Amino acid sequence: MESILLLIFGIGFIAFAIRHNKKIHEDEGFGSSGSVIFDLITSWTDKLPYWFTKLIYLLIGIGCLIGSYLTYF
Numbered sequence: 001m002e003s004i005l006l007l008i009f010g011i012g013f014i015a016f017a018i019r020h021n022k023k024i025h026e027d028e029g030f031g032s033s034g035s036v037i038f039d040l041i042t043s044w045t046d047k048l049p050y051w052f053t054k055l056i057y058l059l060i061g062i063g064c065l066i067g068s069y070l071t072y073f
Helices: 002-019 022-027 036-043 050-072
Strands: none
Touching: 002 050
């Protein structure tokens, strides 16, 4: 079960990193998007540089995918 959750989070964070651009990064932290999960994720990254935030999202996604693979086998 945990491997499936890690797989979903891994794919989600990688997709989030791919769609993350400078305009979205500038809009983060201002107002509410209506999604509690999105607000939780972006609340701590709105003060970081764009490239560093994108790198964090990619590393979390890759880490979740590797964790999913290791827990599955």
